[in-house]
Amino acid sequence: MKPIVSAKNIKKYFKVKEGTLKAVDDVSFDIFPGETFGLVGESGCGKSTMGRTMIRLYEPTDGEMFFDGEDIYKFNDKKMHKLRRDVQIIFQDPYASLNPRMTIEEIVSEPLQIHHICKSKKELRERVVNLLNLVGLREEHASRFPHEFSGGQRQRVGIARALALRPKFIVCDEPISALDVSIQAQVVNLLEKIQEEMNLTYLFIAHDLSMVRYISNRVAVMYLGNLMEVAESEELYLNPLHPYSQALLSAIPIADPLKQRSRQRIMLEGDVPSPINPKAECPFVERCKMAQKLCKEMKPELREISNNHYVACHFV
Secondary structure: OOOOEEEEEEEEEEEEOOEEEEEEEEEEEEEOOOOEEEEEOOOOOOHHHHHHHHOOOOOOOEEEEEEOOEEHHHOOHHHHHHHOOOEEEEOOOOOOOOOOOOOHHHHHHHHHHHOOOOOOHHHHHHHHHHHHHHOOOOHHHHHOOHHHOOHHHHHHHHHHHHHOOOOOEEEEEOOOOOOOHHHHHHHHHHHHHHHHHHOOEEEEEOOOHHHHHHHOOEEEEEEOOEEEEEEEHHHHHHOOOOHHHHHHHHOOOOOOHHHHHHOOOOOOOOOOOOOEOOOOOOOOHHHOOOOOHHHHHOOOOOEEEEOOEEEOOOOO
16 A cells, blocks of 8 residues: 655754754654554654644755655645645644634635635535534534634634545644543544544644554654654554653553552653754663663664564664
8 A cells, every 4th residue: 555645854954043953853754545643752852843844834944745646845836725625734722723803614614715615605604514513513603703612612623624625634733632631532532533434644643642542553753853663553552662662651651550550660861852953863862771882873763673663773
């Protein structure tokens, strides 16, 4: 099966006073049609920047991004406008991503109007109502404003807007992190249901590791703008190989108190290094108990250790 999305050596650097901030540094992975690819890591590791750079909300510093076999980084404005019908994003913050001056109908119908999808106001209204019903909202919600909704309802509006153009690929940028725990499960179940009905492909960005395990087919672990490990979801959670992945997964609480008490948490010492002007060494070297001289001298490449299990470590 051919991948629908192929990120090849993507870099996103920002110029700052102190030098160059390497938010995403030479990241590559494929996403196949109909799958959910999870991207996890600590806050500030570059997950959201990666998602936004992939779909050119941020212009890349370097690399290639293939969608349906075409490098979208070479697209002109006209081709990018057309691409927006196939590639959408659900933003992290449902409070900031909706225009407070627009009604829900105006918010959801805006992409349909920009791309001239509907021929009449009646058809436009019907599409909006169908989209609201799809995400668990009712027709009367269309005339309300965002401030009249809870966080979970606002996120449903954001999902309806992302689905308006019937895309093939959606970047879910931490779509549940701003929601109550009870609402998170509803939104994740909704995303799974819609994925099945519409044959969607997701990049699911999150730092809730247990939720990523539940929804993802494959998972990539990111640290300081670099991929540390990529594997199928169950393989990664049952057999993490990179020291950083092991530490992350040891922090997931278990519902059984007896098992939880008997577990040994791997505590990482030291702070995350600065992504500004990083050295040509393993990005995890300062916090790794396995670190040796080679780690300071050379940055490890992501290599296949076992079937579809990739790790960036000299000593795994």
